[in-house]
Amino acid sequence: MAQVKIYARREWLQGRRGALSELIQSCLAEALGLPAEKRFQRFIALEAEDFIHPADRSERYTILEIHLFEGRSVDVRKQLIRLLIARLSAQLELHVNDIEITLVETPRANWGIRGLPGDELALNYAVDKA
Template identity: 55%
Template structure:
């Protein structure tokens, strides 16, 4: 299980959500084996005054990936590198234009389809 939150400026990113989502989800499927149909992405587009980051440009994106615990440090490194490469190639972003955080929680802390996450039978592996 993984959910993605993307923060950026509305005046820059509005209308481009699908493009950004496709790039990030492609990385999740290739790096972590997430099924293509398991896409849960939220875009929190903010007015210029609501995203204060003086050392970053107007195209700055913050990407948060919320997920079950279980991925190895190597798998996390592979995903981070893949996202930076995909956003760089696909959107022309420099490394300084993107920050990514992986937030892991125990499966039991998730409630999905009426069950705690540790009681779910997933069709994909989390331990990669």
């Protein structure tokens, strides 16, 4: 399970949501083994005055906050971060200084999904992928 929030300036997100969504999902599938249809993403389009950041970030500055079930190895989490940075740079021409990614792991028991605590769900993918 992964819930993704994408924060960026409204004018930069305009016309890029589809490409960003596909790119993010491809990285989640490759690094974490998530099924393609398990897409949970929220785009938070901010006005410039509502997105305060250091001067060394541009108008394309983008933050990805990804909430995950805990259980993946450090190597798998780093692979996800590296894939996202590489593809955001190459495919959307984002400078690495304009990319920030935070992974937040939560015990499955702390999630409520489809009427059950997350640790009681039957999943069709592995969470403890090494």
